[in-house]
Amino acid sequence: MDKADDRHIVISADGHCGASVTGYRDYLESSYLEDFDRWESTFEVPYEDMKGEEGSRNWDSDRRLRDLEEDGVVAEVLYPNTVPPFFSTSSLASGQAAVPNAEELRRRRAGLQAHNRWLADFCSQAKGRRAGVMQVLPHDIDAAVADVRAGVAAGLHGGVLLPGVPPGSGLPPLYHHDYYAPLWETCAELGIPINCHSGGSGPRTGDREEDDMFFLMEMKWWDQRTLRHLILGGVLERHPGLKFVFTEVGADWIPGLLKSMDRFFDSARTPSGLSGDEVTYHGSHVIDRLSLRPSEYWQRQCYVGASFLHPNETAKRGLVGVDKIMWGSDYPHIEASFPYSREAIRFALGGVPADEAAAMLAGNAAEVYGFSLDELRPVAARIGPGRDDVEAGLDPATLPPEAAKCPAFAGAMPGAATTQLGDNRKSVEK
Template identity: 50%
Template sequence: MDRYTVVSADCHAGADLLDYRPYLERKHHEAFDAWAAGYVNPYEDLLADTADRNWNSERRLRELEADGIVAEVVFPNTIPPFFPKASLMAQPPTAAEYELRWAGLQAHNRWLADFCAAAPGRRAGVAQILLNDVDAAVAEIRRAREAGLTGGILLPGVPPGSPVPDLYSEAYDPIWAVCAELGLPVNHHGGSASPPLGDEPAARAVFMVETTWFSHRALWHLVFGGAFRRHPGLKLVLTEQGSGWIPGVLDMLDYYHGRLVSAVTKASTAESKFGAGLAEAMGKGPSAVWRDNCFVGASFMRPHEVPLRDRIGLDKIMWGSDYPHDEGTTPYSREGLRIAYAGLPKEEVAAMVGGNAARVYGFDLPYLDSLAAVHGPAVEEIAEPLKEVPAGATSPAFAPGGSVRVW
C-alpha cells in the first residue's frame, strides 16, 4: 500500500436552479416557471464563479482528484424547486406546502441519478425524502435505488413543533424496513434538525452552539424507539456533526437505559413509569446498537478527536472533505489528513479515509484502488506531521485552539 484510497463521505452537489425544470413532472412546469421567475438566491457561494462545482461533473472530478480523493458520497447543496432555502436544513413542510416541495425533491433525486451516472462507481448519491407521506417516501426510496442512487437516504430533521411525528415513532417503520431490505444507509446530516431561529447576532451564535446537538437527537430517537430491534439490518450514519461527542453520549445513553430498565423492578418509585416497556421495545442497549448499526461521517476529523477512535470504533469512522463548501478541506485535503492522522498505523488510516466508506456505501474498492494508484496521497506523505497550516486554508480542520494540535 503506497497510496491511500480516499473516499469523501461528505460532499455536496445539486443542479443550477433552472436546470431542475426538465426533471420535474410536466404538470408542475407552470408553477415552477412562476416560482423561478421571482426567486432570489440567498447564498453567495451559489452565485459566485465557483458555483458550478455543484453540477459541473468534469470540473468536480478534476478538483477532487487533485485533492487526492477518488470517490464521494453526495449530499444536496443547491436550491431544489419550490424551496425557499437549501433543503438540507429546511423545516418539514406544512400540508399546503407538501405537494410542490415533494415534487422538487423528486426532481433533485432524478437529477442526482444522472449526475452520479456521469462518473460510474465514483459517486454514491443520497436520495432526499419527506416524512409527511410514509408510503410515498418508501416508493421514492425504491425508485431512487433502481435509478442508481447508492448513498441511501437523507433523513429529514424533525425539530420540536414539527407537523410530523417524532423520529422514535413506529410510523416510520416502513422507511426503516425498505432501507434495511435494500442495504441503504439512513443518513442524518448536521444542521438538518435545528428549529428556526432569527437573524440576530445572538440567534446565529445560539444556532452554532445547538445545531449539532439537534442533529445528534436522531441517534437516541431511533435507539430508544426500537428501530434497530425491529430492523436489525438498518444502518444509521451521522454526518458532519463531529465525532468526539460519541463516547460521552453513548455513556449517557447507557446510563439512562440501565437506570430506566432497573426502575421498572421498583414499582414503588415515581421513576418506574418512565422505564415501563423500554427493555422490550429497544432490545439491545445503546452501545450495542452503536457497535452493530451506526457509523459517523467524521468530516475533516480534528486532531483532538483522533485519540478517541478506538472508543468510537475504528470501523465506524468515515472521513469527509465537505467539498465544495468553504469550510471544507479542499484544496488542502492532504494537509487536513496529515494534521489528523500523521503517525497512526497505515491500516487504521486506510480504514478511516476510505475503506469504511467503501463498505458502508457499497463502492467497488479494487476499482477505486486503481484510481488511487494515480491520484491518492502517498502513505509516507500523510505520515509526515503538518508543521505549518496552508495560508489559504479556511476549514475548521485547521483551526487553532487548545484542543487542536498543530505540529
C-alpha cells in the same frame, strides 16, 4: 510495495451538490413546468457560494472531478446543496418548518423528485465514484417509500437523507414513532443507509444574527437527540439490518453520549437503582424491550461521517470505533478542507497505523455506501496521498494562512495553541 498499495484511497463521506436553478427544469414532470417557470421567474439564489463562477462546482461534473483529484479524493458521498424547485432555501434545512398546505407539499415533493433524478444522472457521469443521497418528504410515508424505491432503481446508493422533523414541523417529532416504520423497513430491505446531516434536525428560532449563532451551536445537540431516540426508542432493536450515519457533527461527543446512555440503560434495568448520581427509571420499563446496551447498538448499526476530522477526535477512535469513522471534505462549502485535504488528512491521521487510516479514509465508506475499492484503486494510485506521508503527520506551522477556514485545523494554525504531533499514535481505549 506495489504502487497502488503505496497510496491511500480517499472517499469523502461528505460532499454537496445540486443543479443550477434552471438545470432542474428538465427533470420535472411536464405537469409542473408552468408552475416551475412562474417560480423561477422570481426566485433569487440566497447563498453567495452558489452564485457566479464558484456555483458551478455544484453541477459541473468535469470541474468537480478535477478539483477532487487535485485534492487527493477519488470518490464522494453527495448530499444536497442547491435549492430544488419550489423551495425558498436549501432543502437540507427546509424540513424544519411546517408545510403550509397540501398543494405546497405536492410541489415540494415534485421538486425533490427532480433533484433525485438529476442526482442519478450526475452520479452516472462518474460511475463508481459518486454515491448520491436521495431526498424524500415524510409527510406521506407511502409516497416517501415509493420515492426511495425509485431512487434506488435509478442507481442512487447513498441512502436517504433523514428529513428534519423538530417540534413545529407538523410531523411526529420522535423517530421511534410507528409512523416512520415503513421507511425504516424499506431502507433495511434495500440495504441502503439513513443519513443524518447537521443542519437538518434542529428548528430555526428566527432570522436575527443571534438566531444564526444558536442554530449553529445547537446543531450537534439535535443530532444527539436523534441518536437517543433511535436507540432508546427501539428503532435499531426493531430494524437490526438498518444502518444510520451521522455526518458533519464531529465525533468527539459520541463516547460521552454512549456512556451516559449505557448508564441510564443499566440504571433502568436495575430494580433498586444504581448508587451515585444515577436515577432509576420507574416508567413503563420500555428499556426492557432492548436486547443490547446503547453502545452495542452503535457498534452494530451506526457510523459517523467525521468531516473536519481533528487529532483530538482521532485519539478517541478506539471509543468511537475505528470501523465507524468516515473522513469527509465538505466540498464545495466555504469551510471545506479543499484545496488542503491532503494536509488535513496528514494532520488528523499522523501516527495512526496505516490499516486504521485506510479504514477511516475509504474502507468504512465503501462498506456503507457500496463503493468498490478495487475499482477505485487505480485512480488512487495516480492521486491518493502517500501512506508514509499520512502516517508521518504534518507540522501545522507549515500550513498557509488561508487553510484556517477549515475546522479540521482548529487550534493548530500559527499563533494558536498547536496540537502536538504524535498524539494519535495510540488510540484511547478507555
